[in-house]
Amino acid sequence: MDRIGADRPGGAIAAGWTDEMPRRATLRRRINWTAVSMIAPAVLALLAIGLFPLLYAVNASFRLYQLTKPYLGHPWVGLDNYRAALQDDLFWASLRRTAVFLVATLPVQVVLGVAVALLLHSTRWRKLSAVTRVLLVLPIATTPTVVGLIGRLTYNRDFGVVNWALGQIGLGPFSWLGQPRPAFFVIALTDTWQWTPFVALVALAGLTAVPEDIVEASRLDTGSGWEIFRHVQLPFLWPGITAILIIRTADMFKLFDMVFIMTRGGPGVSTELVSLYLQRLGFRIFDLGVASAQAILLLVLCIALSRFYLRVFYREIEA
Amino acid sequence: MNTRDSLSRRTSRRTILKGMAAGAAAGAATRIHAPAIIAKQSTWDLAKAAEPYRGVEINAFFLERPGYVAAVQMIPEFEEITGIKVNHDTTPYENAHEKQVIDFTGGTAQYDIVLVDVVWIGEFAASGWIVPMDKFFNNPELADPDLNLEGFFPILLESFGTWDNVIYGLPFDNYSGLMFYNKRMLADAGFEAPPSSWQELFEVYGPALTKDGKYAFALQSRRGETQSCDSFMRMVWAFGGSLLNPETFEPNLSSPESLAGLQFRQDLMQYMPPDIVEWDHDETVQGLAQGNVAIITEWSANWTTITDPSKSTIVEDAAVAIEPAGADGQPHPALGGFSLAVNSASPEEKQAAAYLFIQWVTSEAKAKDYVINGGVSGRQSVYQDPEIRERYPYADALVESWSKYGNPIFRPRFPEWPQISELIAETGSEMMLGSISVEDGAKQLDDQIREILKDYIEGNKPRLQ
Numbered sequence: 001m002d003r004i005g006a007d008r009p010g011g012a013i014a015a016g017w018t019d020e021m022p023r024r025a026t027l028r029r030r031i032n033w034t035a036v037s038m039i040a041p042a043v044l045a046l047l048a049i050g051l052f053p054l055l056y057a058v059n060a061s062f063r064l065y066q067l068t069k070p071y072l073g074h075p076w077v078g079l080d081n082y083r084a085a086l087q088d089d090l091f092w093a094s095l096r097r098t099a100v101f102l103v104a105t106l107p108v109q110v111v112l113g114v115a116v117a118l119l120l121h122s123t124r125w126r127k128l129s130a131v132t133r134v135l136l137v138l139p140i141a142t143t144p145t146v147v148g149l150i151g152r153l154t155y156n157r158d159f160g161v162v163n164w165a166l167g168q169i170g171l172g173p174f175s176w177l178g179q180p181r182p183a184f185f186v187i188a189l190t191d192t193w194q195w196t197p198f199v200a201l202v203a204l205a206g207l208t209a210v211p212e213d214i215v216e217a218s219r220l221d222t223g224s225g226w227e228i229f230r231h232v233q234l235p236f237l238w239p240g241i242t243a244i245l246i247i248r249t250a251d252m253f254k255l256f257d258m259v260f261i262m263t264r265g266g267p268g269v270s271t272e273l274v275s276l277y278l279q280r281l282g283f284r285i286f287d288l289g290v291a292s293a294q295a296i297l298l299l300v301l302c303i304a305l306s307r308f309y310l311r312v313f314y315r316e317i318e319a
Numbered sequence: 320m321n322t323r324d325s326l327s328r329r330t331s332r333r334t335i336l337k338g339m340a341a342g343a344a345a346g347a348a349t350r351i352h353a354p355a356i357i358a359k360q361s362t363w364d365l366a367k368a369a370e371p372y373r374g375v376e377i378n379a380f381f382l383e384r385p386g387y388v389a390a391v392q393m394i395p396e397f398e399e400i401t402g403i404k405v406n407h408d409t410t411p412y413e414n415a416h417e418k419q420v421i422d423f424t425g426g427t428a429q430y431d432i433v434l435v436d437v438v439w440i441g442e443f444a445a446s447g448w449i450v451p452m453d454k455f456f457n458n459p460e461l462a463d464p465d466l467n468l469e470g471f472f473p474i475l476l477e478s479f480g481t482w483d484n485v486i487y488g489l490p491f492d493n494y495s496g497l498m499f500y501n502k503r504m505l506a507d508a509g510f511e512a513p514p515s516s517w518q519e520l521f522e523v524y525g526p527a528l529t530k531d532g533k534y535a536f537a538l539q540s541r542r543g544e545t546q547s548c549d550s551f552m553r554m555v556w557a558f559g560g561s562l563l564n565p566e567t568f569e570p571n572l573s574s575p576e577s578l579a580g581l582q583f584r585q586d587l588m589q590y591m592p593p594d595i596v597e598w599d600h601d602e603t604v605q606g607l608a609q610g611n612v613a614i615i616t617e618w619s620a621n622w623t624t625i626t627d628p629s630k631s632t633i634v635e636d637a638a639v640a641i642e643p644a645g646a647d648g649q650p651h652p653a654l655g656g657f658s659l660a661v662n663s664a665s666p667e668e669k670q671a672a673a674y675l676f677i678q679w680v681t682s683e684a685k686a687k688d689y690v691i692n693g694g695v696s697g698r699q700s701v702y703q704d705p706e707i708r709e710r711y712p713y714a715d716a717l718v719e720s721w722s723k724y725g726n727p728i729f730r731p732r733f734p735e736w737p738q739i740s741e742l743i744a745e746t747g748s749e750m751m752l753g754s755i756s757v758e759d760g761a762k763q764l765d766d767q768i769r770e771i772l773k774d775y776i777e778g779n780k781p782r783l784q
Contacts, residue, residue: 067424068442068734156602157594158611178594180752264413266542267596268749283417285738 054299057292065289081293091294093269094277097184101273102252105188109248110241112192113199118229120200121207133204136197144194148261151190152177155262180270183263187271190258195251199244206237235315242314246306253298274298363464365679369401372672376404379432379659379676380419382412385623386492386657389692390680397679403672405432413543416737423448428664431673435488435658437479438544441783442734444482449660452486455674463678470683472718474725475697479658482732483783488658489681490697494618495720496553496642496653497713499625503636504528504613513614516644517557517583520614525590528613535590537612540751541599547743548730549600550751553616553653554580557645562731562739562768568775568782570765573758579646581750581757588751596751608633616642618655620695622713639713641720652720654729656697731784735771742767 061081063074085091116136120129139147154160155176166172176182210233218232256275259265265272265280272280278298282291381387387409394405408430410418416439422429423446435443443449455461468476468486475490500513508527514520520536528535540550555561560577563570571577588595592606604621606612608631624630625637642652659677661670679685686701690711701707702714730736742764750760774780 068420068446070424070446157592158606158609175594175597178592178597180754183597263597264542266748267594268542268752268754269745280741283421284741286420 057295060288061292061296063289065287065292067286067288077289081289082297084290085293085297088290088294090269090277091274094272094274097269097272098252098274101184101188101191101255102249105192106245106248106252109192109196109199110244112196113244114203114237114241116196116200117203117207118233120204133201136200138197139194140198140201142194144257145261147190147194148258151186151258151262155186177263178267180267183267183271187259187262190262191252191255194258195248198248199241202240202244203237206240207233210236238313238315242309245309245313249305249309250302253302363459363462365463365675366400368461368463369403369672369675372668372675373402374404375668375672376406377431377665377669377672377676378429379405379407379673380415380430380434381407381409382415382434382492382657383409384412384492385620385693386689386695389689389694390491392692393680393685393688397676401672401675403675405676419443423662423664426664428662428666428669431662431665431669432677433488433660433662434491435479435660437654437656438548438730438732438736438740440479440482440487440658441732442737443660444485444487445734448663449487450663450670452480452488452660452674455661455671455678456486458671461671461674461678463682465683466678467683470699471681471697472699472721472725474654474721474727475656478654478725478727478732479656479697480660483781488660489677491657491659491677491681492620493656493695493697494620494654495717495725496549496616496655497619497622497716497720498614498616498640498642499607499621500614500638500640501607501610501612501633501636502638503633504533504610508613513638513640514643516648517587518646520643521583521587521590524614525587529590532611534592534606534612536587536614537591537595537598537603537606538584538587538616539598539600539603540596540748541602542596542744542748543599544740544744545599546596546747547740548655549616549653550584551581551743551747552730553651554584556580556651556726556729557643558583559646563772563784565728565784566782568772568784570768570772572761572765572768576646578757578761581761585750585757596748605630607637616653618653619713619717622711623693639716641716641724650720650724651726651729652724654725654727728784733775733784738771739768 060074062076062078063081064072064077065074066072120132123129142150155162157163157173157175157178160176162176163173166174174182176186214232215228218228222228252273254275255273256279259271259273259276260279263271265276274294278291278294281294282288381390387407391407394407398404415434416436419430419433419439420442423443433443433449435449456466471480471490472493475493476486479490479493480486480488498513505511505513505524505528508524510524510527514524525535538550538553539545552562555572555577558576558580560574560580561571562577572581592598592612598606600617600621603612603615603617604624607615607617608625610632622637622639626634628634631637642650644650659681661673661677665673680689681697683698683700686696686698687704687707689696690701690707695717696702699718702718708714730740746755746760746764749755750757755763769776775782
């Protein structure tokens with residue numbers, strides 16, 4: 001039997017198949033079992049570590065789920081947890097803080113990352129560019145906990161290298177982590193340090209996809225680098241930038257390790273982002289029902305923002 | 320409230336607390352006879368007791384602290400004698416509660432030897448997650464005739480190991496708050512001795528020692544248990560306040576005494592490093608060890624760091640004393656520490672093996688090794704050893720703190736404390752930063768705590784703390 005022929009329009013009849021032939025048999029013949037057996041473990045693993053916890057959290061969000069009070073059981077409470085979540089002032093406060101963090105850091109990371117990518121793409125020092133690309137991976141590859149520890153030491157008021165350097169020119173010492181605004185600034189700066197290289201690498205990949213002849217032609221057409229960037233290179237960057245916006249937004253809703261190690265949400269509540277608050281509610285107070293409801297609300301918010309980014313920023317590249 | 324009322328209220332509270340401590344000691348004392356009598360009937364030997372468990376593998380939950388490093392150094396000896404394999408999982412304190420609770424509620428019994436902070440014992444015991452020690456004390460095959468529970472400082476056995484008059488754990492990693500200071504900095508400012516009271520620290524030592532980028536005092540106040548215990552509760556108790564009325568469980572932070580303590584902390588901040596609200600234990604100990612701070616009140620175990628030449632520049636100038644006295648002329652040192660207990664979800668043979676390790680590592684016989692390796696033992700006898708007294712100058716202050724001034728309810732030990740601690744840590748930090756006034760913060764906390772403790776206040780739950 002010629003399977004390829006069966007796939008073509010009219011091919012099935014030509015190959016001796018009729019409309020009465022059961023569709024299931026057709027499907028069975030189309031399944032590539034070798035491919036299925038190779039993909040299945042990964043799919044199952046994804047279902048186990050991705051989908052199952054999500055479904056578990058959805059289920060928990062509709063139940064009374066206080067981990068340290070097992071005697072209360074886990075009765076169905078309908079939307080009570082969602083009601084409690086939406087009426088929780090601390091949740092809203094931490095969400096506002098996260099929104100400020102997002103607005104303050106993400107645009108900076110995108111602009112800086114694209115600028116670094118343009119520099120690396122245009123440099124004539126090819127070897128320097130290659131070395132820099134490797135170096136850019138280092139902050140991304142560093143464990144967030146280690147980044148937090150480095151930040152804690154770097155910005156230490158008495159022993160930190162930042163205050164030491166400022167002291168050399170007669171400034172400081174500044175209490176970076178001991179005051180609310182500087183602490184917020186410092187975690188934003190540390191996040192920018194770690195993730196700007198990621199933007200740069202993605203943008204660099206976008207720039208290398210721009211056909212060289214188009215760039216040359218536009219260079220002859222206009223001498224302005226800004227015009228070339230805006231009309232020739234930027235359209236190739238938008239898909240990557242959209243992906244970055246989606247990934248980094250989700251990251252910031254989940255940002256925990258680095259901030260927890262650096263400030264533990266303090267001083268006061270000045271750096272308590274929503275993930276730290278959820279961790280506190282879920283694993284310090286052990287109210288998993290309300291914590292799950294808040295996590296599901298965050299997921300919905302994240303999906304909505306992703307749709308917004310796709311609608312506003314995503315552009316197909318026209319040939 | 321007039322002064323007499325205030326005094327009488329304070330006295331009454333103190334009487335109750337002392338009574339509780341005495342009662343606890345008596346309770347502990349009566350409990351110890353059972354294993355001793357049973358054990359005398361046979362010739363007990365650790366190797367023989369462990370014979371049925373040879374080859375059993377057990378897991379212990381440890382922290383990244385000197386007392387655990389000390390125990391780890393002792394494990395090979397225990398393994399050699401018993402043939403029991405002891406693994407240990409080292410976790411930062413900040414994650415210890417969460418990690419163990421998840422293990423308990425999941426019923427995974429990942430840890431056979433459970434670590435119980437003084438403030439977790441109510442939760443762990445009331446939830447049935449740890450095994451009452453009577454089960455082992457009453458087993459002549461397992462109970463060492465030299466167990467001698469009376470040999471522990473009573474306050475430690477009561478606070479760290481006992482809940483509702485049942486012993487669940489044996490004191491293992493034991494702390495008292497002590498005052499560490501830099502003799503040279505004090506001498507340079509004209510002081511021959513450290514401050515005897517908090518008021519003296521504020522009025523005399525503070526102005527004299529805070530200059531040229533150096534600070535008279537540092538009170539570790541980072542958000543977390545450090546803020547709620549080391550900073551907040553220390554000052555509340557020092558001025559006669561308390562978290563709760565011990566009889567009614569009504570919150571008491573808005574009382575004049577509690578407010579006085581919290582306001583004193585605000586006033587004292589002018590003599591502390593400006594970022595003190597971000598200082599945890601490490602920063603505080605290093606502040607002293609690097610000569611930037613003259614006086615700190617820290618846990619006893621930190622003496623090891625302060626006198627380690629590789630970590631400290633004040634080895635020769637380091638000195639230690641009891642914490643300064645409060646408004647009533649008495650010191651109210653912080654009390655903290657951990658007992659080791661057995662996980663209820665572990666299989667029987669692992670429970671027995673875990674108990675044998677706990678009994679051995681906290682025994683009087685091993686107390687000296689434990690101290691020399693860097694731990695702080697809860698056994699009274701070891702601090703009578705001349706070598707230990709000579710080698711560890713903090714021993715006298717430590718023994719005096721535990722014996723005379725220790726407060727078994729420095730922090731309440733009921734299951735709701737972790738939740739209350741989170742609230743105190745948040746609002747306490749906000750108070751220090753000036754984002755909320757002391758009065759408003761105390762009132763806010765009182766309201767929140769009242770809601771959490773509603774069942775106790777209304778009499779639906781026994782008022783144990």
